[in-house]
Amino acid sequence: MIVSANDLKRKGISYVGKLLKEFESVFISVRGKKKYVILPIEEYERLKELELENAIREAEEDLKKGNYVIESAEEHFKRLGI
Structure with a gap:
């Protein structure tokens, strides 16, 4: 509508x-x-939960594939150009 x-x-x-x-x-x-x-708030919360579940699934896949970086906060900010 x-x-x-x-x-x-x-x-x-x-x-x-x-x-x-x-x-x-x-x-x-x-x-x-x-x-x-x-x-309705129930639908919004359902969509947010799906979004979170998807983010967790993507992070788990990255972890399995070794697609991550181990670095200090300072190194991280430098890599981001901050």
Whole structure:
């Protein structure tokens, strides 16, 4: 479902709450383009958990492949150009 920023301004957040009972998410459009998305907190937390699980999986793969560097914090910052 797409709601314009002006509709959100006029109808308020309770309108979004009603829409979320019917739709999985609500997009907010600004000047006719989707700019934001509103999700129920449970869906947001599920997505964040998936993101974390993916990061852990990638780190484990890098570890298995030896794709890592052991260095001091100073060496690390120098390598990053900081």
